[in-house]
Amino acid sequence: MEKSSRRPDMSVNIAGVELKNPVMTASGTFGSGMEYSEFVNLDHLGAVVTKGVASVPWEGNPTPRVAEVYGGMLNAIGLQNPGIDVFIERDLAFLKQFDTKVIVNVCGHTEEEYLDVVERLADQPVDMLEINVSCPNVKQGAIQFGQDPKCLEEITAKIKRLAKQPVIMKLTPNVTDITVMARAAEAGGADAISLINTITGMKIDIEKRQFVLANKTGGLSGPAIKPVAVRMVWQAANAVKIPVIGMGGIASAEDAVEFMLAGASAVAVGAMNFHDPCLTQKVVDGMEQYLVRHNISAARELTGAVL
Amino acid sequence: MEKSSRRPDMSVNIAGVELKNPVMTASGTFGSGMEYSEFVNLDHLGAVVTKGVASVPWEGNPTPRVAEVYGGMLNAIGLQNPGIDVFIERDLAFLKQFDTKVIVNVCGHTEEEYLDVVERLADQPVDMLEINVSCPNVKQGAIQFGQDPKCLEEITAKIKRLAKQPVIMKLTPNVTDITVMARAAEAGGADAISLINTITGMKIDIEKRQFVLANKTGGLSGPAIKPVAVRMVWQAANAVKIPVIGMGGIASAEDAVEFMLAGASAVAVGAMNFHDPCLTQKVVDGMEQYLVRHNISAARELTGAVL
Amino acid sequence: MKRKTTMTVTDIRSIAEGIYSMTLQYRKEDMPEEVKPGQFAGLYPNDASRLLPRPISICRWDAENRELRFVFRTAGAGTASLAAQKTGDKVDMLGILGNGYDPEKLAGKKVLLLGGGIGIPPMVELAAALSKIPGTEVTAAMGYRNSDLFLTEELSSYGKLLIATEDGSVGTKGNVLDAVRENAVEPDAVCACGPMPMLRAVKKFAQEKGIPAYISLEERMACGVGACLGCVTKTVEVDSHSHVRNARICTEGPVFDAQEVAI
Amino acid sequence: MKRKTTMTVTDIRSIAEGIYSMTLQYRKEDMPEEVKPGQFAGLYPNDASRLLPRPISICRWDAENRELRFVFRTAGAGTASLAAQKTGDKVDMLGILGNGYDPEKLAGKKVLLLGGGIGIPPMVELAAALSKIPGTEVTAAMGYRNSDLFLTEELSSYGKLLIATEDGSVGTKGNVLDAVRENAVEPDAVCACGPMPMLRAVKKFAQEKGIPAYISLEERMACGVGACLGCVTKTVEVDSHSHVRNARICTEGPVFDAQEVAI
Numbered sequence A, B: 001m002e003k004s005s006r007r008p009d010m011s012v013n014i015a016g017v018e019l020k021n022p023v024m025t026a027s028g029t030f031g032s033g034m035e036y037s038e039f040v041n042l043d044h045l046g047a048v049v050t051k052g053v054a055s056v057p058w059e060g061n062p063t064p065r066v067a068e069v070y071g072g073m074l075n076a077i078g079l080q081n082p083g084i085d086v087f088i089e090r091d092l093a094f095l096k097q098f099d100t101k102v103i104v105n106v107c108g109h110t111e112e113e114y115l116d117v118v119e120r121l122a123d124q125p126v127d128m129l130e131i132n133v134s135c136p137n138v139k140q141g142a143i144q145f146g147q148d149p150k151c152l153e154e155i156t157a158k159i160k161r162l163a164k165q166p167v168i169m170k171l172t173p174n175v176t177d178i179t180v181m182a183r184a185a186e187a188g189g190a191d192a193i194s195l196i197n198t199i200t201g202m203k204i205d206i207e208k209r210q211f212v213l214a215n216k217t218g219g220l221s222g223p224a225i226k227p228v229a230v231r232m233v234w235q236a237a238n239a240v241k242i243p244v245i246g247m248g249g250i251a252s253a254e255d256a257v258e259f260m261l262a263g264a265s266a267v268a269v270g271a272m273n274f275h276d277p278c279l280t281q282k283v284v285d286g287m288e289q290y291l292v293r294h295n296i297s298a299a300r301e302l303t304g305a306v307l
Numbered sequence C, D: 001m002k003r004k005t006t007m008t009v010t011d012i013r014s015i016a017e018g019i020y021s022m023t024l025q026y027r028k029e030d031m032p033e034e035v036k037p038g039q040f041a042g043l044y045p046n047d048a049s050r051l052l053p054r055p056i057s058i059c060r061w062d063a064e065n066r067e068l069r070f071v072f073r074t075a076g077a078g079t080a081s082l083a084a085q086k087t088g089d090k091v092d093m094l095g096i097l098g099n100g101y102d103p104e105k106l107a108g109k110k111v112l113l114l115g116g117g118i119g120i121p122p123m124v125e126l127a128a129a130l131s132k133i134p135g136t137e138v139t140a141a142m143g144y145r146n147s148d149l150f151l152t153e154e155l156s157s158y159g160k161l162l163i164a165t166e167d168g169s170v171g172t173k174g175n176v177l178d179a180v181r182e183n184a185v186e187p188d189a190v191c192a193c194g195p196m197p198m199l200r201a202v203k204k205f206a207q208e209k210g211i212p213a214y215i216s217l218e219e220r221m222a223c224g225v226g227a228c229l230g231c232v233t234k235t236v237e238v239d240s241h242s243h244v245r246n247a248r249i250c251t252e253g254p255v256f257d258a259q260e261v262a263i
C-alpha cells in the first residue's frame, strides 16, 4: 500500500467550530487547563473543556470525594466551583492565551441557574458551551434533566434561545435508552451531544464497614467503563444527525480511534489524565500516527467508519 | 477483641430455602456445574445456578461471542441452550447428586415460553427458579420485560401463579432507576431479586475496523462493573423487603462481603470463574475467615450492615 | 484432570520474527496424567487488567522433565506479556484442555500433516507421537510467510518435510496444498491446523480424495472448559452435547473431523 | 516543574513491621530544581488495574545522588505492590507535589517537630533542613505504636529526639504531646504530621501557647496536581483559589497553618 507523504488532516468541525484536532479534555478532569499546562502545551489540543461552572460558588461535597476502584475511580466532587464571576476573570483570561478552542461546562441546580451562566458567557471568548445535565453527585436538580427526555428537550430549547455559542448537551449513561435522550437533545436544538458522563457506582470499605465516599455513591470513570461508553456513542451517533463527542475511559490513541469509529466526531480524555498528565498530547500524536499507518487522509474520515 | 472459637454460621435463608452458605454461581458462567465440578466440590457451594434454559433448544448467536476487555469481558452467547427436555434429563440429573441447592435460570422469547419452562420444572428437583428477563443479547423479547416496570410486574405475577418453587427475578442494570424495577418485581410477587446482569457494551477492532462481536454489542461483566453492581444492590436492597442476591465482578471473598454489606443476602460469582475455576470455593472460605476475623457469628449478619 | 496451576518458565526465546518458544515446567504434584497432541492450555498474561487465559496449543510434551513447550505469535497485549517473561518467572496455566488428535486412529497410515503459520506448533507433538507408532508414515507440509522459518528442525526429524512460502523464498511458492500437489503426496489421512481458508481447502482436498481429515479450529474463548458456550463452531449434525448445530471448540474440539463441521 | 518520570529503585528494605524504605533515583535529565521538606510525590503501583498515583511524603532528598527516599506503610494493594519492587526496578512517579514546609519562616526559632506513625518520615527532611539554618533549634517528638521504632537514628542526628509509644515500651507512654509535656518543651513553633486526632491536639496546643503550628494534612487524591478538586480540606476563611471554604491539599497544602484549616 502506498502511504501518502502528506500529514493527515487532523481538524474536525463541530457545529461550525473548527478544532485543530479531535482531542479535548473531559470536564472536571483538567481543571481550567492551568494545572495541566505544566505538562502539555494547550496549543496542541483540539479544545479545553473546563470544570463545570455555576452562577455562584459551590462548596461541593464533603470528603472523601474520590476513591480508586479496579480500572478506574469514583468521584463525588459535587461540582465545587468558584462561580461564574471568578471563572470569567481568572480562568477564561488564562485560557485566552492559548491557541485552542475553549468549551465551558455549565452546571446548575435549577433552570434559572443554567440560564444565568449561559447568559453571562454570551459576550465572553468562549467557543462552545457544554451543558452538564448529568451529574450524579449533586443531590438536588441536575440529574433529572438528564434522565427525563421531556425535561432534557425543554432545557435544551431554553438554553439554545439564550446561548450565543453552539451548545453541546452532555448526556448521562444512567438511562435505559441513550437514543431517547440523544434524540431529545437534538429535538431541543442542541448543536452537538457529548457522552458519557460517569456511571453511578459505590465502594464499601469492608474493614471499616463504611462507605468510602462521604456521598456514599459516586461517578465511575476510567478504562472500566469504556465498553459501555463506546456502545452508547455508537447508539447515539446512529440515532441523531448532530455530532457526537465521545468519552469514557480513553487511555490511549487507540481508544480514541475506537470512539471515532463508533461514531464520535471528537473525543475527550478524562480520568486517565490523572494516570498520565501528558495523555492528551499522546492521544493527539498517536491518532495522527494511526491515520498515517492506515493511509487515511483526514481524522474526520474515522467518524462512524466501523464496517 | 475476643474471638469466638466456634465456626461462624455461614447459612442463609432465601425465601424459605436454606443455603449452607451465601455463595452461588452466576447463571451462564458455570454451565450446569458439570464442567467446574472438576475444579470445585459442588457440595461446598450455597447453590448452583444453571445456564438459562428455554422451552426448546436455542442456537444462540454467531461467533465471535466473547471478547476480552479491560478488567472484564463482553459476551453475546445469545442464550444457546439444549432446551428443557435435555436439561431435565441430563443436567438436573447430574446436579441431583450433590448436596447443594439447585437454582434453574429460565429464559424465553415470549411470555408463553417462560411459562412453559416454569411449568415443566414444577415437579423437578429444583429449589428455586431465577427468571432472566434481562438478557441484552437476544434480539427479540426478553430485555423489554426487564426494562419496563409494568411488563416486569405482569410477567412476575404470571410466573408466580404457576411456579411451584420460589421465584427470583433477575434484573438488568441497563435501566434509569433500578429501584423502580426492584419494586415492580416485588409488586409482582417475586420471592427474591438478583442483580446485576451484564451492562451492554461494545468493542471495536481498530485495525480491522470491525466489531469484535458478531452481535456487535455484548454484555459487560467482570471486576470492571463491580462498583455499579454494588451501588445497584444497595439501592435495590433499600427499596424492597424481599432478599437481594448480589453479583457483578466478584473476584474475591472481600468483594462478596462488600455485596453483602451493601444489602445482598447471597452473592453469585460470574465471569471470574473463567479467570480462576476454583474461585467459588475460595470465596466461601474467605468469607468464613472474614467473619472469624471480625468476630461476626453469622454470615447473614453482614446483610446491609454498612454503617 | 483439568487444573489451574502455576508453572515455571524454564526456557523462553524468540525463534522467528514475533514468534516465541516458551517452555513451562510443572511442579511435581501438578503433573497431568496424559497430554495428547492437539490439546492446548490456557496461559494467563501477567497483567491484572487482562483476566482471561490465552489458548495456546501444546507444541511438545516432555513428561520426563515435566515440561510443556509452547510456540506462539505475539498477536496482542496478552501474548506480548507472555513473551516478556523470563526464565524462572511463574506463569499461571489452565490445562490440559481440549480433545486433541487421536494417534491410534491414524496407526499404520500415511499421514499428511499440514500446518499454516501459527498452526504449525501442534504438528510437532503430533509428528512425534505418530512417528512412534510402527508402520505409520509421516509427511509434513508447512506453510510460512517467507524464509523466516521455525520448527523445521523438529519436524524434519519425524518424517519428510515439505515447505511452502507465500513469497516463494523457500520450497513451493504458495500454500501448503500447493506443496502437496507439487510433490504428489498421496496420503491416507490428513491432520491440519492453520487459518480458516487453509482449513476449508483441506476439507475439500480430503473430500475429493475420500480420506479423513482432522482439523484443529480456533475461536475466541472465555472459560476454556466448556462452561460459557463462547467458542462454538457450526456443525453439520446436531451436536450431542449442545443439542443444536454447535459444538464447543474448547471441549468437543479443537480437533474435529473436517466433514462434521460446517466451516 | 511537575513531571511524571520513571525512577530507578536504588534501595528498598523493610525498616519496621510493615514499614518500607524505598530510595528512587532520577535520571539526570529529570532532576527537579528544588525539593522542599513536606512536599510529596505520587508513586504509581506496578499494577495495570490500579491507575492512580499514591501520595507519599519525601523523607529525604539527596540532590548529589539524585535520590529521593520514601518511607511508607503497606496500607493496601498499591503500597504492597510498591513494597514488592526490587533494586533496579523502575517506578513511575509524579512529582514534586505540594507546597511543603517553609524552613525560612522558622529560622532562628526553637522548632518542635511532631510526627505520629507514618507522619514521621517527612520530619526527617524537615529536621535536616532546619538544622542547617544557624540559630535554629530542633526538638523532635515522635510517636510510635510500640518498640518497633524507625527513623530514630536519622532524626536524632539533627537535634533532640523524644519518643512516645502507645504501649509505653519506649519513652513516654502515650502520644507525642504527652512526651512534649513530660519533657516541658517550650517551642516557638510547631510542625506536625500524623493522624487527624493528633493534628487536632497540635492545633489546640499551639493555640494555647500562642505559637504558629504548621500541619501536614492527608486526603484521598486523584490528580495530585490541583485539577480534580478531590482532596480538599475545610478552611476557616474563603480560599483564594477555590473561592469557597475549601483548599486543595495537594496544591495549597499538604502543609497548612493549623489555625487556617477547619479540622
Ligand SMILES: Cc1cc2nc3c(=O)[nH]c(=O)nc-3n(C[C@H](O)[C@H](O)[C@H](O)COP(=O)(O)OP(=O)(O)OC[C@H]3O[C@@H](n4cnc5c(N)ncnc54)[C@H](O)[C@@H]3O)c2cc1C
Pocket (backbone or CB within 6 Å): B067, B068, C040, C052, C053, C054, C055, C056, C057, C058, C071, C072, C073, C074, C075, C076, C077, C078, C079, C080, C118, C121, C122, C217, C218, C219, C220, C221, C254
Ligand atoms: C485452541 C487454540 C489453540 C491456539 N494455539 C496457538 C498457538 O499454538 N500459537 C499461537 O500463537 N496462537 C495460538 N492460538 C491463538 C491464540 O490463542 C491467540 O493469538 C491469543 O489468544 C491472542 O492473545 P493476545 O492477548 O495476544 O491478543 P488480543 O487480541 O489482545 O486478545 C484479546 C482476546 O481475544 C482472544 N483472541 C485473540 N486472537 C485469538 C485467536 N486467534 N484465537 C482465539 N482467541 C483469540 C484472546 O485470547 C483474548 O481473550 C490458539 C487459539 C486456539 C483457540
Ligand SMILES: Cc1cc2nc3c(=O)[nH]c(=O)nc-3n(C[C@H](O)[C@H](O)[C@H](O)COP(=O)(O)OP(=O)(O)OC[C@H]3O[C@@H](n4cnc5c(N)ncnc54)[C@H](O)[C@@H]3O)c2cc1C
Pocket (backbone or CB within 6 Å): A067, A068, D040, D052, D053, D054, D055, D056, D057, D058, D071, D072, D073, D074, D075, D076, D077, D078, D079, D080, D118, D121, D122, D217, D218, D219, D220, D221, D254
Ligand atoms: C500528602 C500525603 C502524604 C503521604 N505520605 C505518606 C508517607 O510518607 N508514608 C505513608 O506510608 N503514607 C503516606 N500517605 C498515605 C498514603 O498515601 C496511603 O497510605 C496510600 O495511598 C495507600 O495506598 P494503597 O494502595 O496501599 O491503599 P488502598 O487503600 O488500596 O488505596 C486505595 C486508594 O485510596 C488512597 N488512599 C488510601 N489511604 C490513603 C491515605 N491515608 N491518604 C491518602 N490516600 C489514601 C490511595 O492513594 C488509593 O488511591 C500520605 C498521604 C498524603 C495525602
Ligand SMILES: Cc1cc2nc3c(=O)[nH]c(=O)nc-3n(C[C@H](O)[C@H](O)[C@H](O)COP(=O)(O)O)c2cc1C
Pocket (backbone or CB within 6 Å): A026, A027, A028, A029, A051, A052, A075, A077, A079, A105, A131, A132, A170, A195, A196, A197, A198, A220, A221, A222, A223, A225, A247, A248, A249, A250, A268, A269, A270, A271, A272, D222, D228
Ligand atoms: C473528578 C471528576 C470530575 C468531573 N467533573 C465533571 C464536571 O464538572 N462536569 C461534567 O460534565 N463532567 C464531569 N466529569 C465527567 C467527565 O467529564 C467524563 O464525562 C467522565 O469522567 C467519563 O470519562 P473518563 O472515563 O475518561 O473519565 C468529571 C469526572 C471526574 C473523574
Ligand SMILES: Cc1cc2nc3c(=O)[nH]c(=O)nc-3n(C[C@H](O)[C@H](O)[C@H](O)COP(=O)(O)O)c2cc1C
Pocket (backbone or CB within 6 Å): B026, B027, B028, B029, B051, B052, B075, B077, B079, B105, B131, B132, B170, B196, B197, B198, B220, B221, B222, B223, B225, B247, B248, B249, B250, B268, B269, B270, B271, B272, C222, C228
Ligand atoms: C458468558 C456469560 C453467560 C451468561 N449467561 C447468562 C444466562 O444465561 N442467564 C442469566 O441470567 N445471566 C447470564 N449471564 C450474566 C451473569 O449471570 C451475571 O449476571 C453477570 O455476568 C454479572 O456477573 P459477573 O460480573 O460476576 O460475571 C452470563 C454472563 C456471562 C459472562
Ligand code: FES
Pocket (backbone or CB within 6 Å): C220, C221, C222, C223, C224, C225, C226, C227, C228, C229, C230, C231, C232, C248, C249, C250, C251
Ligand atoms: S471457551 Fe467456554 S465453552 Fe469453550
Ligand code: FES
Pocket (backbone or CB within 6 Å): D220, D221, D222, D223, D224, D225, D226, D227, D228, D229, D230, D231, D232, D248, D249, D250, D251
Ligand atoms: S488530588 Fe486532585 S485536586 Fe488534589
